[in-house]
Amino acid sequence: MDTVGDFLTRIRNAGMAKHEKVDVPSSNMRQGIAKVLQNAGYIRSFKVVKDGKQGMMRVYLRYNKHGQPTINKIARLSKPSRRTYVKASEVPQVRSGYGLAVLSTNKGVLSGEEATTNNVGGELLCKVW
Secondary structure, eight states, X not given: OOHHHHHHHHHHHHHHTTOSEEEEEOOHHHHHHHHHHXXXXXXXXXXXXXXXXXXXXXXXXXXXXXXXXXXXXXXXXXXXXXXXXXXXXXXXXXXXXXXXXXXXXXXXEEEHHHHHHHTOOEEEEEEEO
């Protein structure tokens, strides 16, 4: 099962349904992606609640003044059936710099810009705009 794809789909569906928040099972990878999205301004915040098992993460979505979600598209790039890796020099620009690429690197989950600055490559997880 693709847990990252499930996480992205839940965020996409909650945004289209205009929900204020969405609850997902927590993992270190999902927390890293949520942190990158929060730093880029695509979500308001997130918090993790320990429940003695896996834990739950509540993600608070962000909307513009017209009520539209700030995440227009969120797409999974590397799948379990076909992993996609990029070098530091090959990190793609999404929508000519208006979007965001999210990578899993040996320095943690980073945005494409941070990965280029730190000169690290890794698995290309998703793109957001």
